[in-house]
Amino acid sequence: MPGPIQSLSRAAAILRLLAGGERRLGLSEVAASLDLAKGTAHGILRTLQQEGFVEQDAESGKYQLGAELLRLGQSYLDVHELRARALVWADDLARASGETVYLGVLHQRGVLIVHHVFRPDDTRQVLEVGSMQPLHSTALGKVLLAYDPVARGELGDGPLESYTTRTLTELSDVDAECALIRERGWADAVEETWEGVASIGALIQDRRRNPVGAVCISGAVETVCEDGFVKPSLVASVRSAARAISRDLGAGRF
Amino acid sequence: MPGPIQSLSRAAAILRLLAGGERRLGLSEVAASLDLAKGTAHGILRTLQQEGFVEQDAESGKYQLGAELLRLGQSYLDVHELRARALVWADDLARASGETVYLGVLHQRGVLIVHHVFRPDDTRQVLEVGSMQPLHSTALGKVLLAYDPVARGELGDGPLESYTTRTLTELSDVDAECALIRERGWADAVEETWEGVASIGALIQDRRRNPVGAVCISGAVETVCEDGFVKPSLVASVRSAARAISRDLGAGRF
DNA sequence: CCTTGCGGTCGACAATGTCGACCATCAGTC
DNA sequence: GACTGATGGTCGACATTGTCGACCGCAAGG
Numbered sequence: 412m413p414g415p416i417q418s419l420s421r422a423a424a425i426l427r428l429l430a431g432g433e434r435r436l437g438l439s440e441v442a443a444s445l446d447l448a449k450g451t452a453h454g455i456l457r458t459l460q461q462e463g464f465v466e467q468d469a470e471s472g473k474y475q476l477g478a479e480l481l482r483l484g485q486s487y488l489d490v491h492e493l494r495a496r497a498l499v500w501a502d503d504l505a506r507a508s509g510e511t512v513y514l515g516v517l518h519q520r521g522v523l524i525v526h527h528v529f530r531p532d533d534t535r536q537v538l539e540v541g542s543m544q545p546l547h548s549t550a551l552g553k554v555l556l557a558y559d560p561v562a563r564g565e566l567g568d569g570p571l572e573s574y575t576t577r578t579l580t581e582l583s584d585v586d587a588e589c590a591l592i593r594e595r596g597w598a599d600a601v602e603e604t605w606e607g608v609a610s611i612g613a614l615i616q617d618r619r620r621n622p623v624g625a626v627c628i629s630g631a632v633e634t635v636c637e638d639g640f641v642k643p644s645l646v647a648s649v650r651s652a653a654r655a656i657s658r659d660l661g662a663g664r665f
Numbered sequence: 666m667p668g669p670i671q672s673l674s675r676a677a678a679i680l681r682l683l684a685g686g687e688r689r690l691g692l693s694e695v696a697a698s699l700d701l702a703k704g705t706a707h708g709i710l711r712t713l714q715q716e717g718f719v720e721q722d723a724e725s726g727k728y729q730l731g732a733e734l735l736r737l738g739q740s741y742l743d744v745h746e747l748r749a750r751a752l753v754w755a756d757d758l759a760r761a762s763g764e765t766v767y768l769g770v771l772h773q774r775g776v777l778i779v780h781h782v783f784r785p786d787d788t789r790q791v792l793e794v795g796s797m798q799p800l801h802s803t804a805l806g807k808v809l810l811a812y813d814p815v816a817r818g819e820l821g822d823g824p825l826e827s828y829t830t831r832t833l834t835e836l837s838d839v840d841a842e843c844a845l846i847r848e849r850g851w852a853d854a855v856e857e858t859w860e861g862v863a864s865i866g867a868l869i870q871d872r873r874r875n876p877v878g879a880v881c882i883s884g885a886v887e888t889v890c891e892d893g894f895v896k897p898s899l900v901a902s903v904r905s906a907a908r909a910i911s912r913d914l915g916a917g918r919f
Numbered sequence: 920c921c922t923t924g925c926g927g928t929c930g931a932c933a934a935t936g937t938c939g940a941c942c943a944t945c946a947g948t949c
Numbered sequence: 950g951a952c953t954g955a956t957g958g959t960c961g962a963c964a965t966t967g968t969c970g971a972c973c974g975c976a977a978g979g
Contacts, residue, residue: 415708415711415712415715416709418670418672419672419673419712420716422670422673422676423712423716423718423733426737427737429740430737430740430741433744454669454670458669458670458673458674458677462673462674462677463772463773469875475741476744478741478770478772478777478779479677480737480740480741481779481794482738482777483680483681483684483730483734483738484736484738484795485794485795486683487684487729487730487731487732487735487738488735488795489687490688490689490729516732518732518736519717523732525732538794540735540792541735541736541738542739621723
């Protein structure tokens, strides 16, 4: 495979840099962070700016991400076939289970949330579409790890970050857990990322049985678990939703 | 100002092209649409793909937008100062008015929705964050047209699209309306874009009085209007919310 | 079995993006 | 108020880099 286009890779790196840092970044900071000449960084930023991917604060001169990214991100969702077919099933699942529903796909080293149905009570909740969750400590992530070799590859050999005392941080433990998940066909994660939160996830596959994403429900330990284990009835609901979505995807082409 | 970076502009054009067309596009289609050599288009696509901005359907070989865009779009929202400060006020406004609340900023030739609070009843609604609304036929758009010279400039001299029989399609009419809006300090749009929908909007400005966005409420004509005019009490709510957000923004720096 | 379309590769060429010195401006400071 | 040290931004020479169009292999369709 021939090499990538240098200026484009650099532009992408700049966007990621701006996305990462909380605050706006100055030209010099950007150039220094990526080891570019100021002139070069400026040229890229100027172009990104006039394309709308980056905006410049009028008075400080510093740069931040631009509105066009939001628009394109929305377009991504519009085209996303998995999401489109899952919308109605996710709704049903939320209603049936009374819990929050997430739909996620593998993206880089994590799970990208592409759909989110609020828990059907009236508590205030923030939409998490577009945010990322870790692979090794969430139901969505562990499902993907268990079934998608690419996801397992992303884990590499690096140390796994620990979020709570129940987070699995040893690769061998994760692999054992994945074997279990494959055997029984679903994953759970009880207080492995957030205290008090438990979730149950299952795989979504396309017509050729390739893993393409995962659904999960997520809620308070008290409502999702019973006697220290996740409720079998909820597991059944999640698995049935996952099967329904997979079937729907499979039918997509005919 | 020196020229933009060619490859970057082209990459942006490809992304916009992919965002525009509903379906996935093949390499040749992309190359033809933008009048590029196939090799060139391929190089750009390849780079965009490995950066995650574009994905390729494994079996058809066609391209579509990538997940990274969703993630970056979300990051844009996270950094967005106007949105951050407006969140709580928008919530209050929705509760007080009982209607849907939108928060929009000028982007290219339209209004980009950066925040959306659902109407506080239980009807099913879809999140419109990231989508665009026309300038000349919505309350948000007309507010920006009235106060932001850049917005007025975007209108150019082109013919204005008509959505309903009440859409203003003559530039002179729009300008007259804008004068009125400036005079009284708020805008409305009753069935100018969607039949049965009325909205009321007001300007948000930063500490230096620059227009930075607009808030509006939007709902059924029957609940927003009375005797053929928008209800004064709703106008008051919207204007008060807009002032609150502006004040909040102004205080941001101190 | 040839044709026609597809996505993808290759290598020569020169247009293109890159680099680093340079400029203008502002804020702080002695 | 001139100095200092930041900043964002410009410029033009250079050669790296992206571009182009011919070419490849494959699959579908006549």
